[in-house]
Amino acid sequence: MADKVKPAVFVRESTGLVKNVSLLDALTLNMGNMSAGAALATIGFTMASLASVSGVNLVYASIIAFILSVPQIVVYSLMGSRIKRTGGDYVWITRSLGGPLGGSLSFMGYVLETQVYFALIVLSMVFAIGSVGLAMGNSSFLGLALPGNVSGSIPWEQFAVGAGIFALLILANMIRPKIGYKIVTVTILLGIIGILVAIVTMLSAGQSGVANYINGLNLMDFNNNPITFNSLASSYTGSSFDLGATIAILPFFAIFVYPWINAGPAVGSELRGTGTAKWNVPLASFLVLILLTGAFATMYYVAGLPFTNAALSNPTLVFDNSFNFWTLAMGVSGNSALQLFIGLSWILWNVGILAYGVIVISRYLLAQGFDRFLPARIAYVNPKTGAPMIAQALVLVLTVSLVGVVSAFYGTLQALFAGVIAAMIYFVFIGLTAVIHGSKNEQGRIKGALILCGALMAVVFSYITYQFLASPQIWGTSAVVAGLPGYDYAYAYVIASFIVGLLLYFGCKWYYGKRGIDVTLAYKEIPPE
Numbered sequence: 001m002a003d004k005v006k007p008a009v010f011v012r013e014s015t016g017l018v019k020n021v022s023l024l025d026a027l028t029l030n031m032g033n034m035s036a037g038a039a040l041a042t043i044g045f046t047m048a049s050l051a052s053v054s055g056v057n058l059v060y061a062s063i064i065a066f067i068l069s070v071p072q073i074v075v076y077s078l079m080g081s082r083i084k085r086t087g088g089d090y091v092w093i094t095r096s097l098g099g100p101l102g103g104s105l106s107f108m109g110y111v112l113e114t115q116v117y118f119a120l121i122v123l124s125m126v127f128a129i130g131s132v133g134l135a136m137g138n139s140s141f142l143g144l145a146l147p148g149n150v151s152g153s154i155p156w157e158q159f160a161v162g163a164g165i166f167a168l169l170i171l172a173n174m175i176r177p178k179i180g181y182k183i184v185t186v187t188i189l190l191g192i193i194g195i196l197v198a199i200v201t202m203l204s205a206g207q208s209g210v211a212n213y214i215n216g217l218n219l220m221d222f223n224n225n226p227i228t229f230n231s232l233a234s235s236y237t238g239s240s241f242d243l244g245a246t247i248a249i250l251p252f253f254a255i256f257v258y259p260w261i262n263a264g265p266a267v268g269s270e271l272r273g274t275g276t277a278k279w280n281v282p283l284a285s286f287l288v289l290i291l292l293t294g295a296f297a298t299m300y301y302v303a304g305l306p307f308t309n310a311a312l313s314n315p316t317l318v319f320d321n322s323f324n325f326w327t328l329a330m331g332v333s334g335n336s337a338l339q340l341f342i343g344l345s346w347i348l349w350n351v352g353i354l355a356y357g358v359i360v361i362s363r364y365l366l367a368q369g370f371d372r373f374l375p376a377r378i379a380y381v382n383p384k385t386g387a388p389m390i391a392q393a394l395v396l397v398l399t400v401s402l403v404g405v406v407s408a409f410y411g412t413l414q415a416l417f418a419g420v421i422a423a424m425i426y427f428v429f430i431g432l433t434a435v436i437h438g439s440k441n442e443q444g445r446i447k448g449a450l451i452l453c454g455a456l457m458a459v460v461f462s463y464i465t466y467q468f469l470a471s472p473q474i475w476g477t478s479a480v481v482a483g484l485p486g487y488d489y490a491y492a493y494v495i496a497s498f499i500v501g502l503l504l505y506f507g508c509k510w511y512y513g514k515r516g517i518d519v520t521l522a523y524k525e526i527p528p529e
Helices: 023-034 036-047 058-082 089-097 099-135 139-145 155-175 177-216 229-235 243-247 250-256 274-303 305-312 315-321 325-333 336-370 389-410 413-441 444-470 486-513 519-524
Strands: none
Touching: 023 177, 023 274, 023 336, 036 099, 036 177, 036 250, 036 274, 036 305, 036 315, 036 325, 036 336, 058 089, 058 243, 058 250, 058 274, 058 413, 058 444, 089 099, 089 336, 089 413, 089 519, 099 139, 099 155, 099 325, 099 336, 099 389, 099 413, 099 486, 099 519, 139 155, 155 177, 155 336, 155 389, 177 229, 177 274, 177 325, 177 336, 229 305, 250 413, 250 444, 274 305, 274 325, 305 315, 325 336, 336 389, 413 444, 413 486, 486 519
């Protein structure tokens, strides 16, 4: 009798994905992940929720946040170039911490957390569409432009528009993955050009252009006093920089920007050339630093820090008139074609972020199915198109469900901020993973760099996690649903996602064990490409 074939450790001998990702694709993928365009649009939601913006300096905050991200950049650059596999940091953490803990942390801290972030960006994109439509003089866009807790908003319409666009992006990736990468590349490049054009437009308009735009809005505050450029600037009190106040806003940059450098490593097996794996993370981080810091610096230079901080924290401007970097540039442009280009660039930034997400989150799901942390069927890749069909379908269902819940019940996208704490906790353990991997598997300078930077990364994200928990009404929401604050629901979602991860691991371990497959073996070796 012939010997029985020994069950394979992994679902198959290769992922089924193709090495089609260039350095430019990886750069724009990471820059989409870092979401600078969305950060410039949503900073007002955070500034308006602060008790005081005195001493908050967004330029210095951006620089400080970048400096604090340097250890993480080193970790992801070294680990991503040495272990180029689909799923990126999921592979690193499970091989260092084991399947139950590492897999559950990844499932909580990236897979399900990213669904929350996608929902945030879907709503941000809808608000962008509405705001651009209003700026171009079409009042029918008002229902899309206003947050759900503001009178005049139309939540069901926001849901329909956002879910429809997201579904189209999923469909494009299912038809042909290369299309998905090109959507990211094109939209993010156009978004970058849009930021540069907006900066030049503001510099050309000068302070007088900003004053004319604000005064021309003919707005009144809650006490029926006119909102003018001078009234806003004069209302600001305090210094131009206070370290404590500036550090307090760092979670905003953690939510949107500098920690999000895992997109390139997550498609590691699809990267083309050794230089792509080595340089995509540091280059993307530096370029985003220049763009984001430059945009805030331009607002301060042209309009002054007192006006900018006061305007970004003024509820009437932020909530009722969508005041932000993009709308200010559109308002001072004085040219309808230029105004339209800047507005479209803002929308495209959000589309690019969603397009990156469709690609990356499906790779995490594929990698987890490949190890049998999740059911192996999720690792299915269409042999004709090279698309992880089932993984992408799951992303669609999860994200659209969250968008619907948030649109209907929470009202404002800031309610989703609290859920991002899952990623901050995850990054703490990625830092510890770098320490463990460096100690066990590396030598010389690489070993020292991973141990030092991994430890620093764990410390940084432990502090940011503390900031989230210390101010839940800022990094969450003050809205109450069924007698509980909104952030409690977000925290419950985070805890539940970790528990579900554990249940999935042990469930799959039992299921496949009955069929002669030892799931634990997968976490003792690096998966194939």
